[in-house]
Amino acid sequence: EAQVTQNPRYLITVTGKKLTVTCSQNMNHEYMSWYRQDPGLGLRQIYYSMNVEVTDKGDVPEGYKVSRKEKRNFPLILESPSPNQTSLYFCASSPRDSLDVLTFGAGSRLTVL
Amino acid sequence: AQKITQTQPGMFVQEKEAVTLDCTYDTSDQSYGLFWYKQPSSGEMIFLIYQGSYDEQNATEGRYSLNFQKARKSANLVISASQLGDSAMYFCAIAGGFKTIFGAGTRLFVKA
Secondary structure (H helix, E strand, O other): OOOEEEEOOEEEEOOOOOEEEEEEEOOOOOEEEEEEEEOOOEEEEEEEEEEOOEEEEOOOOOOOEEOOOOOOEOOEEEOOOOHHHOEEEEEEEEOOOOOOOOEEOOOEEEEEO | OOEEEOOOOEEEEEOOOOEEEOOEEEOOOOOOEEEEEEEOOOOOOEEEEEEEOOOOOOOEEOOEEEEEEOOOOEEEEEEOOOOHHHOEEEEEEEEEOOEEEEOOOEEEEEEO
C-alpha cells in the first residue's frame, strides 16, 4: 500500500530532550515536507526537500532540523524541544513538487512539558 | 509571498443540501495550484480537489467542485448533497515554488 509512515504517533517529552520524528514514504516521491498544525493557524510548513540532499526552510523552521540522506526518509529533528513546539506534526510527500497532490502521514502529536 | 484566507471558522449545513466554503488567496506567482483537503475527526488529511492557475474550467471531483474566480482570487469549495460523513475540517491551500500555504480551516457540521 502506498503510504507515508510517521513515528512516533504520540510523544510526551520534556524541555531540552532531543527527539526525532521519523518519516518514510514508499512511493519513490521526490518531494517531501513537514508541517505543524496548531488551532486557528492551519498547517504551517517547517521544512521541505526537493530530492536527496536538497532541503530548504519553510515558514516556521526555527528550532527544527531535517535531513534527506535517502529518498524515502525525511526525519524531523528537535535538538532542544521547548513547550511552544507542542503541536500536531504532519509529514507529506508528492511525486515532484508542491504542485502535485500531497500524500500525508497520519500525524504525530508531540507534547513538550 | 503567498497567502490564504478562510473567513468561516465554522459552518452548519443540513444533510442533502449544498454548501460553499470560502477561500481567497494572494500570490505574485503566475503559476500556482489551489488545493482543498479534508481532515475528519480521526485526524488524517485527505485530498479533495485541485485547480491549476492556468486551468480555465472549474475542477470537479464527484460531489466536490471548485469555483475558481481568478480575477477575484477566490477558490471556493462547493459540496453538493451534503452527507453526515462530510462533517470535518476543510483546508484550502495554495502551492507554488516548492512551498504550500494552508488556510486556518473551516469546520463544517452536517445536521441530520
